[in-house]
Amino acid sequence: MENISSQSLYSRREFLKTYAVLGVALSAGGFNTLFAETNKTNKILMPKRTFGDGNYAFEVSALAFGCMGLNYHRSAKLSKKQALIILEKAIDSGITLFDTAQVYGPDSNEILVGELLKPYNKKIFITTKFGFGKYINTLDSSPKRIREVVENSLKRLHLEQIPLLYQHRFDPKTPIEEVALCVKDLIKEGKVARFGVCELSANTIQKAHKICPITAVQSEYHLMWRNVENEIFPTLEKLKIGFVAYSPLNRGYLSGKLTKNTKFDAKNDNRASFPRFQPDAMEANYHIIEILKDFGKGKNPLNIST
Numbered sequence: 001m002e003n004i005s006s007q008s009l010y011s012r013r014e015f016l017k018t019y020a021v022l023g024v025a026l027s028a029g030g031f032n033t034l035f036a037e038t039n040k041t042n043k044i045l046m047p048k049r050t051f052g053d054g055n056y057a058f059e060v061s062a063l064a065f066g067c068m069g070l071n072y073h074r075s076a077k078l079s080k081k082q083a084l085i086i087l088e089k090a091i092d093s094g095i096t097l098f099d100t101a102q103v104y105g106p107d108s109n110e111i112l113v114g115e116l117l118k119p120y121n122k123k124i125f126i127t128t129k130f131g132f133g134k135y136i137n138t139l140d141s142s143p144k145r146i147r148e149v150v151e152n153s154l155k156r157l158h159l160e161q162i163p164l165l166y167q168h169r170f171d172p173k174t175p176i177e178e179v180a181l182c183v184k185d186l187i188k189e190g191k192v193a194r195f196g197v198c199e200l201s202a203n204t205i206q207k208a209h210k211i212c213p214i215t216a217v218q219s220e221y222h223l224m225w226r227n228v229e230n231e232i233f234p235t236l237e238k239l240k241i242g243f244v245a246y247s248p249l250n251r252g253y254l255s256g257k258l259t260k261n262t263k264f265d266a267k268n269d270n271r272a273s274f275p276r277f278q279p280d281a282m283e284a285n286y287h288i289i290e291i292l293k294d295f296g297k298g299k300n301p302l303n304i305s306t
Helices: 011-035 079-092 108-120 144-157 176-188 203-212 233-241 279-296
Strands: 001-006 046-050 058-061 061-064 098-101 125-132 165-167 194-197 213-219 242-246
Touching: 046 242, 058 061, 058 098, 079 165, 098 242, 108 125, 108 144, 108 165, 125 144, 144 176, 176 203, 194 203, 203 233, 213 233, 233 242
Parallel strands: 061 098, 098 125, 125 165, 165 194, 194 213, 213 242
Antiparallel strands: 001 061, 001 242, 046 058
8 A cells, every 4th residue: 555645745744644644544444444435424535636736737546556565575476356356445445546567576567457457447547667677686767678668568557658657766877867858758759647756866856857847756654764754855845746655554564464473475575585574673663563553542543634
């Protein structure tokens, strides 16, 4: 699950408040408890918000769905039926933004998402990313590679145009200006609608934005990783760029479902190699979960306005 800020992060304080309440509510009750497509059962509608500005503005649901874990890097290997049930539940809950990437698999996540979400393409948006070469341990954002990835992603996702295309990771071999210019050309050609970047410095974001307006920046952000608050947020506020927080529950840890005894499939789960997910670290950090549990006691997840 991914959580996305309010419009262009005009107010960091309001964003943090909304982010915290939505996160607690989602953890406490899931999709059915938090949102519904109508309010006939006293459930609130999924909030909408816009990020980006002008011709590159993008209105989507307040929560987005990160599709990577359906078949990549999250240990469990779901059947297509199981994955479809999850995606349809997200759609029924009012989520309109779904995120994948070429490198997930590689390719296999886009293939799965493209197949399962094809019937819903008129009511939802699928974002994807470029930035890696033929092998997942090689960074490549050369214009040639960008175009190759885009053509293949369009086919795998069954799209005529990618609603929002991200550079997945910075490529030190290719100046960000070249990357932005290539995406700008793809927008002119109608193959891409909007430009996004992931995990870039504030200075590099500004360089790219001068060439091709950026609609959204995607970076890790949660209670245990708040680095983006220092330089990224002020930059995005100034430039009217939206923010997409990936792993808002710290890859599942903040859900309270993971403990020091949790086993990760090293062949299909990058958490197995992360220092923060080693047994000792998970045990030492578990007091954070206890604090969140205490904070959530007696809270009404539907009362978002308070």
